[in-house]
Amino acid sequence: AQTVTQSQPEMSVQEAETVTLSCTYDTSENNYYLFWYKQPPSRQMILVIRQEAYKQQNATENRFSVNFQKAAKSFSLKISDSQLGDTAMYFCALMIKAAGNKLTFGGGTRVLVKP
């Protein structure tokens, strides 16, 4: 079975500053993807960034980047130049290709960006 753990229930950051969210996971599979989803107050699930396990290079999407440490099974998200619109719940998720692309989610981290 797969597990995903997010150890930070809440984090706050000043506008324009940087915040890093932690995620650890556990799986015995080698072929998998990792994701960060954002859930703003509108409750829509929005994909922020994805990482393929076989790629060593860390993924980046504009102000969002990840630090993927495969051996340590760690997948942190860095939000640079934080904006008020980044205020949301952030979920780390693991997808096992051999398991029908089902997603296993962490418990989430609430991020509050302060003006």
Next chain:
Amino acid sequence: DADVTQTPRNRITKTGKRIMLECSQTKGHDRMYWYRQDPGLGLQLIYYSFDVKDINKGEISDGYSVSRQAQAKFSLSLESAIPNQTALYFCATSGVGRDEQFFGPGTRLTVL
């Protein structure tokens, strides 16, 4: 227009009632999923379907049933709703060979 739609968006019902949540997609994806989100928690998989004739249980299927009426439609039913099924329910779709799931807007269900 949204690619993945869910109806209703909000629903309040009473204990013991039967309720159906519906999901439709225009993405042409074969795979569809139902997730449940409890307050302050991540999403948990209820059921998933790879095509009309292939339906599988997820982590928390007890108390739920599903129907895949067509490639584009996947419904979730609560045969006899109970208060601890109060939650936010999401439908998602995924294409074969694609790694991303696309989520609907969610249905907030309250069981009194």
